[in-house]
Amino acid sequence: MSTQQDDSRVDRSFNRSMLFKLFVVAAMMFGFGFALVPMYRAICQITGINNLVQRDVGVREAKNTQVDASRTVSIELDANARGPLQFKPEQSSLDIHPGEVMTVMYQVTNEQSRTVKAQAIPSYAPKQATEYFKKIECFCFTQQTLAPNETKRMPVVFVVDPKLPKDVKTITLSYTFFELDAPKSVAKGT
Template sequence: MSTQQEETHIDRSFNRSMLIKLFVVALGMFGFGFALVPMYRAICEVIGINNLVQKDISAKEVKNRQVDMTRTVSIEFDANARGPLKFKPEQNNLDLHPGEVMTVMYQVINEQGRMVKAQAIPSYAPKQATEYFRKIECFCFTQQTLAPNETKRMPVVFVVDPKLPKDVKTITLSYTFFELDVPKSVAKGL
């Protein structure tokens, strides 16, 4: 074999080896990316953050709470929808005493001629009120499936912990409703 043929053979061997290594790295990166979602959920469950599927407080804990009749907190309700849904609270605000159990209703309307699966994500303002706003029952704990052109009324049962700092006089509860599993034909039209 001549020197030039040996070099060509070595180059091809090197290129083949490099191609295999790059393929393995790309496959590993894809696998890692695919595994991130369940890893993220497991970590959040262990740490107790970003947990939307569990109650904040049990009915037994609610019965053991004292109502603070010395002060009133104003609760404002907000609703946003991403996708083909109309979403709103049935009342915009209410006043309560910390420790009182309250129920408010939200309404969601599927304006599409197709089934829609969606999930509501809550947020609170001011941020420091988050740990004191306890939901007992909420539509945000589960995914919602709405039939074509269906309207649903959904409750939120909650209590504001009497340990809420005295300087917090107003809490805003805001939900954003997101469509899940958007059909490809719909997603292409967006």
């Protein structure tokens, strides 16, 4: 009988030890999960990946840029909306000189009787123009909250770098504005 008690104590001791080890592993996995977010952000910042909506930091110091008045670039403005939003630029195109700081306005309307949170994601064409199109201020840098039936005018302040290749005569700036955290019935389209 003493052997059974010894075996039972060994089993309990083993079980407690295993339970402790499992708690430690679970806590480490939980901590690692939280550590992934700042690690992901740091990697994205270093590599330049996934930075479509980040502010172009060096542009604010470039207030005295050289304007290249010898050439004109056409900027075409496009807007798309996903969800219960009406979204459009106030003008469809404009001609600018590289190096000239410009402001264009977009308008978004929440057509729902509920508050909507939304985010805009920019894209550029041709792709090679992306690195030369510098946004100083943009509504795409932050999420937008629109009250029921609210309309907002939102600016984009930008400059096209004079180093833009000479063969690029037109740049299309397109935004897709989409609802965040859409109700499941809206997200499914029912």
